[in-house]
Amino acid sequence: MRWKLLRRRLTVSAPRMAVRSRLPWPLRWARVAVALGVCAALGLWAFESGRSLAGIEAGGREALLRLRGEAQRLRRERDQAQAVADSAASLLTAEKAAQDRLAAQVRALEQENRALRDDLGFFQALIPASGDGIAIRALQAEVITGNRLRWRVLAINPARNAPEFRGHLELTLGGTQGGRPWRMALPGGPQALEFRKYRRVEGICDLPPQAMVKNVSARLLEGTAIRASQTVDL
Template sequence: MRFKLLRRRLTISAPRMKVRSAMPWPLRWASAAIVLGFCGAISLWAFELGKEIAGVDNGDREELSRLREDVVKLRQERDRIQSILNTSGSAITLERAAQERMASQLRVLDAENRALREDLGFFEKLMPASGTEGVAIRGLQAEVLSGAQLRWQVLVIQPGKNTPEFRGQLELSFSGTLDGKPWTMPLPGGAQALQFKQYRRVEGMVNLPPEAVVKNVSARIVEGTVSRAVQNVSL
């Protein structure tokens, strides 16, 4: 019987035992609080010691505060400069647009000036020469352009006052060489009807054959079957 009891106490089937402290729980909580407070004090002391070793003190805090104020001022200055740059950029854009408009207006004025000079020369040719009567060709101009094209212009006048209206035709012919051989070509489409009282300016474009070289342009004013005026121009 004793052997069985002894075996039960020495084996796994032995009854469990709990060891309890004889110290009351308020004392245990107080001891834990004392230990935590001691640990906190040691941590605070270590932190302060670390600050002293690292050189972090109240002066550094003031320096940090001053640096923060400087950063704020620098940001404000940056924003002000950026605003000035944006305004300058807008002003430069407006100035460039104004310059482009001015350049465009200058080109238009230059074109108008050239047209006025041409008109001035045109109307100067309207002044009849002394002793001139009837229909006359006062200006025949021709210019070969790139692309095998020729631009021509004829000014026809009828000097005098209270002259009757002229009704006739304008004939043009172009002569020169084509592939090294003599060449002549009339105005494409035939003669142009001409009707005016004092003056008339007629102009147009002609497509030339490839390899054609124009050396002379002839203009003739015809009334019915009668030739009233002829003028030639060499190129």
């Protein structure tokens, strides 16, 4: 029996035995705290020693102050450059506005000059020619945008105390279309026309495809009688 008890204690099937410390837990926590404090003190000492060896303690403040001054100088330079850029942008905007105003004035002057030339031609055409009777003093035509024709007719009656003219204006276009002779009357037919001294008529008509206008003819009709006619080549 003793041999069995001894073998059971010496083999794997022997009962487990727990070893417990006799120190109370407040002392164990105090020992851990002391160890942590010693480690923290050693770490702080190592950090301070390294900083002293690297010269940070001596020149760190001076370097920091120098860097702060450099940052302030760079900020001032940035603000100055930004102010210059804003001034340049304002000048460019003002210059562009002035150029736009000048361009608008040039366009207005060109339109006014064109209108003055038209009025000059109109009043020159009003100068009575030799002889009396109704006449077409100005017939103008030009092709615009490739397939449209702008035309203008000035009819006058230079006779004194002339009766009012009541008739029609007939406009005919001549040229080629696709290499063949071509003629076309004003769309809508002859236009009714009434005047005593003068009358200026103008308009725009569409041209058929591949049409090339070479001449324009205008006639003033009173009933079936032709009172005046004129042809202009383009």
